[in-house]
Amino acid sequence: MTRIIDGNEIADGIRAELRASVETLRDAGVQPRLATVLMSDDGASETYVSMKQAACDELGIDGRHHEIDPDAPADELFERIDALNADPAVHGILVQLPLPDHVEKRRVLGRIDPTKDVDGFHPENVGRLVAGDARFKPCTPHGVQRILAAEGIETEGKDAVVVGRSDIVGKPMANLLVQYGDGGNATTTVCHSRTDDLKAKTRRADILVAAAGVPEMIDGDMIREGATVIDVGITRVDADTEKGYELVGDVDFESAKEKADAITPVPGGVGPLTIAMLMYNSVKATGIQSDVAVELP
Numbered sequence: 001m002t003r004i005i006d007g008n009e010i011a012d013g014i015r016a017e018l019r020a021s022v023e024t025l026r027d028a029g030v031q032p033r034l035a036t037v038l039m040s041d042d043g044a045s046e047t048y049v050s051m052k053q054a055a056c057d058e059l060g061i062d063g064r065h066h067e068i069d070p071d072a073p074a075d076e077l078f079e080r081i082d083a084l085n086a087d088p089a090v091h092g093i094l095v096q097l098p099l100p101d102h103v104e105k106r107r108v109l110g111r112i113d114p115t116k117d118v119d120g121f122h123p124e125n126v127g128r129l130v131a132g133d134a135r136f137k138p139c140t141p142h143g144v145q146r147i148l149a150a151e152g153i154e155t156e157g158k159d160a161v162v163v164g165r166s167d168i169v170g171k172p173m174a175n176l177l178v179q180y181g182d183g184g185n186a187t188t189t190v191c192h193s194r195t196d197d198l199k200a201k202t203r204r205a206d207i208l209v210a211a212a213g214v215p216e217m218i219d220g221d222m223i224r225e226g227a228t229v230i231d232v233g234i235t236r237v238d239a240d241t242e243k244g245y246e247l248v249g250d251v252d253f254e255s256a257k258e259k260a261d262a263i264t265p266v267p268g269g270v271g272p273l274t275i276a277m278l279m280y281n282s283v284k285a286t287g288i289q290s291d292v293a294v295e296l297p
């Protein structure tokens with residue numbers, strides 16, 4: 001029987017433990033605070049940011065939301081980041097991506113204080129991750145690692161294939177899978193839009209992570225019998241539903257389920273873990289900055 005992995009359940013468990021970590025900090029007189037910054041009027045981005053704020057509320061983290069007009073000059077965003085960096089009461093800063101075209105992503109990510117960089121996208125944190133000394137693991141790949149661990153799926157010695165090489169999902173995912181230690185030691189292949197004969201690569205995967213953002217591009221025929229399939233992709237597709245859209249993953253769930261031993265659905269798979277691991281990094285950042293020893297799940 002194919003196992004349908006319940007991301008909400010795994011995320012609930014992590015959040016429950018994080019609540020105790022937040023208590024420890026508050027008992028020590030430290031109120032964890034996460035600033036989210038949105039410079040976009042995209043509906044999906046607005047939804048994600050409000051979900052992050054709701055997760056903060058649930059855990060007792062003080063979530064402060066900042067909005068910047070998408071037409072404003074980039075300097076307005078830089079000045080806001082500088083102010084948040086300088087505010088000792090703010091422990092975590094997340095600038096929601098994507099940003100408007102006139103704002104250079106690299107300059108933004110490099111401007112955030114690396115000890116407050118709860119996304120783990122600052123070059124210092126990327127470097128630490130690659131060097132095997134991660135401070136903040138990027139939330140989505142970290143969440144995928146937690147799913148594999150929770151499901152008892154061993155990575156050591158396995159063939160892992162990641163479809164996608166973005167800075168926020170594909171590259172850090174591949175990096176975690178190839179690291180020494182638990183959740184790593186996999187033989188890892190990274191595929192992208194220029195990959196020749198993608199199917200030949202994905203069919204070798206014991207663990208397949210799909211993060212291309214192309215709805216249902218991975219079907220059962222591209223999956224090895226018995227594989228674990230992790231679907232990171234989320235695309236809003238127009239549909240006759242209350243919201244006017246539905247969420248579609250990169251994996252054709254019905255045909256993939258016939259081949260996979262375990263598979264994540266969309267929604268209810270990786271997404272909830274992304275939010276849980278953002279909370280994890282926010283608690284970790286607070287501990288680092290306040291010098292309070294805090295246990296993390």
Ligand SMILES: NC(=O)C1=CN([C@@H]2O[C@H](COP(=O)(O)OP(=O)(O)OC[C@H]3O[C@@H](n4cnc5c(N)ncnc54)[C@H](OP(=O)(O)O)[C@@H]3O)[C@@H](O)[C@H]2O)C=CC1
Nearest residue numbers: 140164165166169192193211212213232233234270271274
């Ligand atoms: N569940 C969650 O928590 C999250 C979900 N997402 C979702 O994951 C998906 C990926 O996000 P993100 O990494 O930011 O996206 P990007 O668009 O930044 O990257 C997509 C990657 O997929 C590759 N790709 C695109 N088309 C193909 C193809 N036909 N075959 C092989 N590779 C392909 C691209 O290749 P190339 O580099 O050559 O262009 C690129 O490397 C999106 O659907 C996004 O919404 C993202 C973050 C969190």
Ligand SMILES: Nc1nc(=O)c2c([nH]1)NC[C@@H]1CN(c3ccc(C(=O)N[C@@H](CCC(=O)O)C(=O)O)cc3)C=[N+]21
Nearest residue numbers: 047048095096097098119139267268269271272274275
């Ligand atoms: N700086 C930055 N950090 C991010 O972590 C970041 C970002 N920018 N930009 C966009 C992507 C996307 N992302 C998701 C978070 C939660 C769900 C999630 O919880 N999804 C639910 C469903 C959500 C819904 O109903 O729309 C699920 O899959 O079950 C999905 C995607 C974080 N991202």
